[in-house]
Amino acid sequence: MWKLSLWVRIAVVIAFAAGIAGCDLLPEVKDETAGWTAERLYKEAHEMLVTGNYTRAIKLYETLEGRFPYGRYAQQAILEGAYANYRAGETATSIAACDRFIRTYPNHPNVDYAYYLKGLVNFREDQGLFGYIVEQDLSEHDPKLTKESFGAFKELVTRFPDSRYAADSIIRMRYLTNALAGYEVHVAEYYYRRGAYVAAVNRAQSALINYPRTPSNEDALIVLVRSYDALGMVQLRDDAQRVLKDTFPDGKYFAASAKPPWWKFWSKEETPLPPAKPSEEKPWWRFW
Helix, strand or coil: CHHHHHHHHHHHHHHHHHHHHHHHHCCCCCCCCCCCCHHHHHHHHHHHHHHCCHHHHHHHHHHHHHHCCCCHHHHHHHHHHHHHHHHCCCHHHHHHHHHHHHHHCCCCCCHHHHHHHHHHHHHHHHHHHHHHHHCCCHHHCCCHHHHHHHHHHHHHHHHCCCCCCHHHHHHHHHHHHHHHHHHHHHHHHHHHHCCCHHHHHHHHHHHHHHCCCCCCHHHHHHHHHHHHHHHCCHHHHHHHHHHHHHHCCCCHHHHHHCCCCCCCCCCCCCCCCCCCCCCCCCCCCCCC
8 A cells, every 4th residue: 555655656756746747848939029119010010900909919018118219209109009998898997008108108299199099999888789779879878877878078178179079079979968868758757667767757858957068958858748747737837838838839748638549530620510301220239
């Protein structure tokens, strides 16, 4: 028994020694970029970015930042690396790079692009892959990323009104504002359908106060009118209805109100006249 245990120990020691020796025999992986200058690293990374090889570009930009953390190539590597991550679908990494650039180089000539890219990443992230396929409405999504996107664009426009990205940012801000207003109305309608009329009123008022002059204002006012009516608040209902009438006189609410009841499918002009002579036939109910 003792001899068997001894041989087992010897075998373990031999195997361990062979493993160590085998590790020394493995071929050493060489870094092809070893000895490259910052300029060469940037040039290669930029070429990969232009040709759409984002994974390779990201790796090269990271290598450039690690070896040469200072200078214009490193600064450009952060921006272009953020864009490469954005195109590769790594949105969190892209936003982190934008924030790092803004924090490290607040006076850089291209810092406006960092704000713009940050807003753009969140803007696309809100829609998501499924949203692109079915053209899903942003107003039905959680507004967290929408608000972050709006904030980035707003800061860009405020700080750099003459930026080349300002005009596009304003257009996107308008779209995001409409989406945020639509989200509030979606929630208000949700509460109304479930009989939570007070909550519906609060969300509708929030949409009107925080996002005025948006297409969703009409729907917000309609929710107010119907919720106040359900709550029996006649004066508030009439006030909301008056505002709705003044603002959207030809809107969907009054167009729907003008329609006849569903069971009355003829108009007054089409109402048939009584017969010229009384009928000799018995009434349908009189069968004897």
